[in-house]
Amino acid sequence: MLPPDGSGGDPGPGVVRCWDTEMRRRRRAPGQRGPSVIIDCHGHFTTAPAQLGAWRDRQVAAVGHPEDAPDPDDLVITDHELHEAIETNQLRLMDERGSDLTIFSPRASFMAHHIGDLELSSTWARLCNDLVHRVSTLFPDRFAMGAMLPQSPGADPATSLPELRRAVEELGAVTVNLNPDPSGGKWTAPPLTDRSWYPLYEAMVEYDIPAMVHVSTSCNPAFHTTGAHYLNADTTAFMQLLQGDLFADFPTLRFVVPHGGGAVPYHWGRFRGLAMALKRPDPETLLHNVFFDTCVYHQPGIDLLTDVIPSSAILFASEMIGAVRDVDPRTGNYFDDTKRYVDDTPHLTDGEREAVYSGNALRVYPRLAARLAAAGH
Ligand SMILES: [Zn+2]
Numbered sequence: 564m565l566p567p568d569g570s571g572g573d574p575g576p577g578v579v580r581c582w583d584t585e586m587r588r589r590r591r592a593p594g595q596r597g598p599s600v601i602i603d604c605h606g607h608f609t610t611a612p613a614q615l616g617a618w619r620d621r622q623v624a625a626v627g628h629p630e631d632a633p634d635p636d637d638l639v640i641t642d643h644e645l646h647e648a649i650e651t652n653q654l655r656l657m658d659e660r661g662s663d664l665t666i667f668s669p670r671a672s673f674m675a676h677h678i679g680d681l682e683l684s685s686t687w688a689r690l691c692n693d694l695v696h697r698v699s700t701l702f703p704d705r706f707a708m709g710a711m712l713p714q715s716p717g718a719d720p721a722t723s724l725p726e727l728r729r730a731v732e733e734l735g736a737v738t739v740n741l742n743p744d745p746s747g748g749k750w751t752a753p754p755l756t757d758r759s760w761y762p763l764y765e766a767m768v769e770y771d772i773p774a775m776v777h778v779s780t781s782c783n784p785a786f787h788t789t790g791a792h793y794l795n796a797d798t799t800a801f802m803q804l805l806q807g808d809l810f811a812d813f814p815t816l817r818f819v820v821p822h823g824g825g826a827v828p829y830h831w832g833r834f835r836g837l838a839m840a841l842k843r844p845d846p847e848t849l850l851h852n853v854f855f856d857t858c859v860y861h862q863p864g865i866d867l868l869t870d871v872i873p874s875s876a877i878l879f880a881s882e883m884i885g886a887v888r889d890v891d892p893r894t895g896n897y898f899d900d901t902k903r904y905v906d907d908t909p910h911l912t913d914g915e916r917e918a919v920y921s922g923n924a925l926r927v928y929p930r931l932a933a934r935l936a937a938a939g940h
Pocket of ligand 1: 605671777882885
């Protein structure tokens with residue numbers, strides 16, 4: 564896609580940078596108040612060039628026949644193709660909707676940790692992470708990298724440590740996506756409070772990065788991937804945390820529970836009552852370590868989220884371009900244009916709204932905050 568003024572040809576990095584500046588100037592009139600940087604903490608590279616999916620198909624076809632597995636070097640995606648994939652999709656919508664920066668991770672449903680073994684997942688994770696790293700490098704003002712982990716059913720979570728360290732140290736990841744169910748809907752892994760997860764938490768604390776709790780494709784036909792499995796997992800993860808004492812062991816550990824926290828805010832009274840019955844602390848005490856995003860695709864849902872959950876535990880996000888891509892015929896706006904709902908909810912003051920858009924994310928993602936500070940934001 565050409566820049567809106569039609570002046571661009573082959574979009575080199577310099578051209579894009581100018582376009583960025585121009586778009587920001589257009590959507591913020593002089594003197595207009597607003598957060599300095601509106602951060603969408605939940606985006607995936609769902610629009611990667613087709614070569615990625617074709618390479619993955621070959622890898623999956625070779626399960627059980629590793630000698631037939633494709634070489635990672637067989638995947639060739641040019642910078643121009645990445646520009647095209649991002650500018651015509653995520654970047655266009657970010658500019659139309661008024662968000663500045665997206666924390667951008669590999670396509671969640673493509674993680675598919677249930678396919679193959681640890682070695683296959685490791686190769687796939689490196690490939691996908693390298694790709695989102697390139698996006699964050701090509702558009703440093705607009706995308707910050709989140710990494711996927713090479714999880715595999717039955718594999719010790721510690722086996723994800725090398726890729727976690729590579730992603731943070733070499734690729735600049737500011738967060739990771741942690742799949743609480745690498746089996747893809749069969750829930751064979753222990754709860755997130757189990758000590759087998761601790762090596763990952765120790766590394767997260769060491770790097771001061773949060774994890775987004777994010778499952779992948781469901782291979783259980785009882786659970787639709789994005790309509791059931793994702794929301795089940797969000798709800799399940801929160802209940803696991805409510806039942807355990809994880810944050811006594813890791814007081815600074817942070818989880819982002821996406822999709823508005825699944826059913827949790829809607830059923831907050833149930834969770835409070837269960838906490839009492841189980842002789843656990845009130846669930847609000849978890850909200851120093853657990854944050855919900857705003858990927859809830861209608862106004863009443865955001866109104867409920869912002870009414871029930873303290874604003875300090877809410878992070879702006881859209882998961883764009885994701886599961887729900889259509890226009891809501893009732894409003895004429897895209898379902899996943901969540902900024903409209905956050906702008907319009909009556910339950911946030913201006914200061915709280917600013918925190919949801921920016922300040923909370925800067926607290927939860929200190930590596931992003933440091934990067935923005937270094938860039939002069
Ligand atoms: Zn997602």
